[in-house]
Amino acid sequence: MRQPSRYLKLPFSFDLARLHAELLQLEASEWIRHFNTNAYINNWTCLPLRAVDGRIDHIMPVNEGNFQDTALMQSCPYLREVVDTFQCDKTSVRLMSLEAGGIIKEHRDDGTSLEDGITRLHVPITTTPGVLFTIDGEEVHFSAGDTWYLNAACLHGVVNPGSQARVHLMIDCVSNDWLERVFLEAGWIARPKPKYDDPAIHDGNVQEVIAMLRATGQSAGLQIASRLEAIRLGQASAG
Numbered sequence: 001m002r003q004p005s006r007y008l009k010l011p012f013s014f015d016l017a018r019l020h021a022e023l024l025q026l027e028a029s030e031w032i033r034h035f036n037t038n039a040y041i042n043n044w045t046c047l048p049l050r051a052v053d054g055r056i057d058h059i060m061p062v063n064e065g066n067f068q069d070t071a072l073m074q075s076c077p078y079l080r081e082v083v084d085t086f087q088c089d090k091t092s093v094r095l096m097s098l099e100a101g102g103i104i105k106e107h108r109d110d111g112t113s114l115e116d117g118i119t120r121l122h123v124p125i126t127t128t129p130g131v132l133f134t135i136d137g138e139e140v141h142f143s144a145g146d147t148w149y150l151n152a153a154c155l156h157g158v159v160n161p162g163s164q165a166r167v168h169l170m171i172d173c174v175s176n177d178w179l180e181r182v183f184l185e186a187g188w189i190a191r192p193k194p195k196y197d198d199p200a201i202h203d204g205n206v207q208e209v210i211a212m213l214r215a216t217g218q219s220a221g222l223q224i225a226s227r228l229e230a231i232r233l234g235q236a237s238a239g
Helices: 016-026 077-084 177-185 206-216 219-232
Strands: 007-013 044-052 067-069 090-098 103-107 118-126 132-135 138-140 146-150 156-159 166-174
Touching: 007 177, 016 077, 016 118, 044 077, 067 090, 077 166, 206 219
Parallel strands: none
Antiparallel strands: 007 146, 044 067, 044 090, 090 166, 103 156, 118 146, 118 166, 132 138, 132 156
16 A cells, blocks of 8 residues: 655746746845754744735744735745746745755644645755755655655654755645645645544544543533544444
8 A cells, every 4th residue: 555645746847047046136135043943953044935914024833814925025026936836825935944064853843734734835946965854764855946745744854964055945835626636646645534533533542532522511522422432433434
């Protein structure tokens, strides 16, 4: 049985010369150091191109809000064109720079897979072959100018052993039918749906959850408990 996709190369490639030109004009902008300073070694910075209320100082990981292009995006027509290639709504769009010699420690970003509703895409602008993601133990290089999907809920980290910063355009897309068609044509394999709908509930704790719901005595809780019990006993299915 083939494993669910942890990463995927999509059939979109972009003009590196034009990407580099617009990146060059943004280099003097105020890049913001990633807020989780314990998660990396050396410098990991970002530049918001689309953010809540169009703020160029907003880098917090949220998926709800009034997302608008920042003034920086408005000054970069080719980056705007790249983002518009993807026929879906977007939440945040950022340039992410990992300094030469930098390391992003292994971590998970929950809720950033196609199945979860936010599809995280990477378009590398500056990179070298030695820049490697480790995704659930597998080393992968994301090639420059191409489009890559990363299920960031997987355990992942990055190393940049090169002599220049690695810069990716990172686009958080709102999953839709168009994206799913593109993914399926590229060979994407969805992960199985959780047995009990909620991935936090599993065979090891479902009876405890059922007992807690029943203890509330509330109608909604009792209904959920009955459904979970039916799934546990094989009398119903999730979904």
